[in-house]
């Protein structure tokens with residue numbers, strides 16, 4: 001645990017063996033989790049895309065020290081694109097290992113081999129370490145849950161509502177242990193985007209398998225699953241926050257994305273009070 005503590009305290013340089021230790025601990029912790037994990041309904045921070053920006057995860061770490069009775073739900077997309085991808089991913093893992101009862105890592109669309117090969121993480125890890133080390137991270141990707149839900153109506157995932165889902169079993173039963181997303185339900189949880197429109201599902205310019213979900217899909221899903229409030233990430237929003245469907249869905253982005261966004265996270269306090277926090 002010295003390794004974990006030192007990373008939380010700012011250690012940046014880690015050896016191949018240390019990455020092996022770190023990723024093995026996350027795998028052991030997360031393998032037995034379900035696709036949809038249970039979370040509390042209050043005193044929760046939701047963190048959107050970090051995309052390899054160490055400054056953002058450092059700010060979150062300060063809140064983690066300050067709010068010891070709060071849960072931290074990371075909505076995915078830890079690496080790719082930004083300047084400190086390996087360091088950012090390692091720090092999130094260290095928090096998840098140190099406090100498994102109050103830190104939850106969800107899987108974003110960038111936590112796949114296909115995407116990480118194209119957007120920077122593969123290149124960074126193989127340049128600095130080796131193909132083996134990239135493999136350690138892939139084994140973390142595949143154990144991460146896709147969504148989180150509380151007993152009284154909070155739902156969170158990286159992308160959005162998948163098409164054709166009626167019961168919790170439709171979300172829990174697909175097998176997620178794959179470096180990519182062969183399953184459409186899991187794929188859409190990580191990839192779909194909300195749209196303020198009066199349809200269920202429509203095409204999405206991100207790709208053939210990706211959908212936009214409209215108000216009808218959101219209302220049906222909310223009714224079926226008892227969802228009162230949903231959190232997701234996945235889209236660059238300039239203010240770091242954007243709400244949909246009369247503030248029942250909150251989209252969060254927690255990186256600057258080359259200076260075009262103001263990174264924010266959301267604190268869900270008691271009685272569903274919401275606070276937007278600048279990072």
Ligand SMILES: [Mn+2]
Pocket residue numbers: 049077108109110158233234235
């Ligand atoms: Mn994404």
